[in-house]
Amino acid sequence: MSNMKKKKLTPTEQKYAELVKSIEPKRPILKNCIKAFFVGGIICTIGQGLQLVFITYFNFNEKTSVGPTLVVLIFVAALLTGLGIYDHLGQWAGAGSAVPITGFANSIASASIEHRSEGFVLGVAGNMFRLAGAIIVFGVFSAFVVATIKITIKWLGVM
Amino acid sequence: MLKGHQSWIYNSKPTILGSAAVGGPFEGNGALASDFDIIHEDLWVGQDSFEKAEKVMLEHACARAIEKSSIKKEDINFFISGDLMNQITSSSFAARSLGIPYLGIFGACSSSMEGLALAAQLIDSKSAKYVMASASSHNATAEKQYRYPTEYGGQKPPTAQWTVTGAGAAVLGVDGIGPKVTSATMGRVIDMGISDPFNMGAAMAPAAVDTIEAHFRDLNIDASYYDLIATGDLGKVGHEIAINLLKDHGIDMPSNIFTDCGLLIYKKDQPVFSGGSGCGCSATVTYGHFLNRMRRGELKRILIVATGALMSPISYQQKESIPCVAHAVSIEM
Numbered sequence: 102m103s104n105m106k107k108k109k110l111t112p113t114e115q116k117y118a119e120l121v122k123s124i125e126p127k128r129p130i131l132k133n134c135i136k137a138f139f140v141g142g143i144i145c146t147i148g149q150g151l152q153l154v155f156i157t158y159f160n161f162n163e164k165t166s167v168g169p170t171l172v173v174l175i176f177v178a179a180l181l182t183g184l185g186i187y188d189h190l191g192q193w194a195g196a197g198s199a200v201p202i203t204g205f206a207n208s209i210a211s212a213s214i215e216h217r218s219e220g221f222v223l224g225v226a227g228n229m230f231r232l233a234g235a236i237i238v239f240g241v242f243s244a245f246v247v248a249t250i251k252i253t254i255k256w257l258g259v260m
Numbered sequence: 261m262l263k264g265h266q267s268w269i270y271n272s273k274p275t276i277l278g279s280a281a282v283g284g285p286f287e288g289n290g291a292l293a294s295d296f297d298i299i300h301e302d303l304w305v306g307q308d309s310f311e312k313a314e315k316v317m318l319e320h321a322c323a324r325a326i327e328k329s330s331i332k333k334e335d336i337n338f339f340i341s342g343d344l345m346n347q348i349t350s351s352s353f354a355a356r357s358l359g360i361p362y363l364g365i366f367g368a369c370s371s372s373m374e375g376l377a378l379a380a381q382l383i384d385s386k387s388a389k390y391v392m393a394s395a396s397s398h399n400a401t402a403e404k405q406y407r408y409p410t411e412y413g414g415q416k417p418p419t420a421q422w423t424v425t426g427a428g429a430a431v432l433g434v435d436g437i438g439p440k441v442t443s444a445t446m447g448r449v450i451d452m453g454i455s456d457p458f459n460m461g462a463a464m465a466p467a468a469v470d471t472i473e474a475h476f477r478d479l480n481i482d483a484s485y486y487d488l489i490a491t492g493d494l495g496k497v498g499h500e501i502a503i504n505l506l507k508d509h510g511i512d513m514p515s516n517i518f519t520d521c522g523l524l525i526y527k528k529d530q531p532v533f534s535g536g537s538g539c540g541c542s543a544t545v546t547y548g549h550f551l552n553r554m555r556r557g558e559l560k561r562i563l564i565v566a567t568g569a570l571m572s573p574i575s576y577q578q579k580e581s582i583p584c585v586a587h588a589v590s591i592e593m
Contacts, residue, residue, distance in 0.1 A: 111453070113452075126418040128417050191413020191414060212412070232412065
């Protein structure tokens, strides 16, 4: 619990929070970081491998090969979600499988599967961005901010 | 009859004529598999949604409990049930097919014992001849409503708990052979400022301790009166905290009689983090495992303290802390 949150608590609650803290098992942060580093790295290496395959054998260049590479990664992640494998990978790898685009695909696919019982329109379509929606909103907004800064700097004639 | 401040003594000692527990695949592989009446290998129970699956499991538990009590469904005056779904749909929809006059209750995971206490109260006050109490939960419906989609690859901390897929039901009558419900203590809502929905054990432990303390005070007894005292779903973390709190409050609780349904239901090698949770946890362990042990003569007097976290998905997104309640029911053979 953060210190800011703790300030709002009464003395008894603070004492209790300390008791809880002394008993609850800690998240194994170092172990989780190492797992995330390797799993995330492996996913990115696979992506890089796929890109090389598309460039070498399928007449794509470095720029155009990005599209098909992402499509394959997204497809595989969605398939693993549907087969009930990705959530187990996620529990083991944490951020390693959540941060790459496969994690984004998993959040959309899992929400779609979850709400299939409410129909295609209100269920699947209405809920598929339940988790991914926030990523898109902040992604688009940060892109806008960064682009604005870049344009401003250019306009000032620095670059 | 009221005893002390918040307890009821049932002088007529309502009898549990029949009880049943239904579980899902994970519970079927658990430590108490042999105490379930029905185990479904399929999380969907042959239905097209998890919500329907939960309702069907509850119906199966009720049907089996009625069958074992050897009375007719038409003789049951009231059906009291609770679950974790929004608007307690599992209970209400099961009541629709049962056709028994129905009282829906919500006490989150404490609904199991809240239902049993009220059922015994109705019989003891001669307001009913036969009452059925039940509770259910389903891992996938609870995850969907309270947390993330089941297939989402989010990482859970070691303090998280695993919602039990299961339903338990008990039929109570005025007299007969079987375990008797002798007293109950209704709990206050306690909030110690815990707001982490992945640490429900820590949030609920103070409520359990408060109710246990009140039960002992009202009835003027101590822990030695019981062969077994089990909390509903505190899990490893909450159980450890409860032991500490009881010690702080000067309550002597022998470690060999104090346990938790969430610790008993699964095997050690199952990936359930801190332990089991949900209405189905205390309901199936009590109506299956504990009552079976009582009928075999292994236990004479037990106290079940079902604990419930009274939050909603909206309340924790709004950063509210988690208020909790616990209800204790004493069953004697």
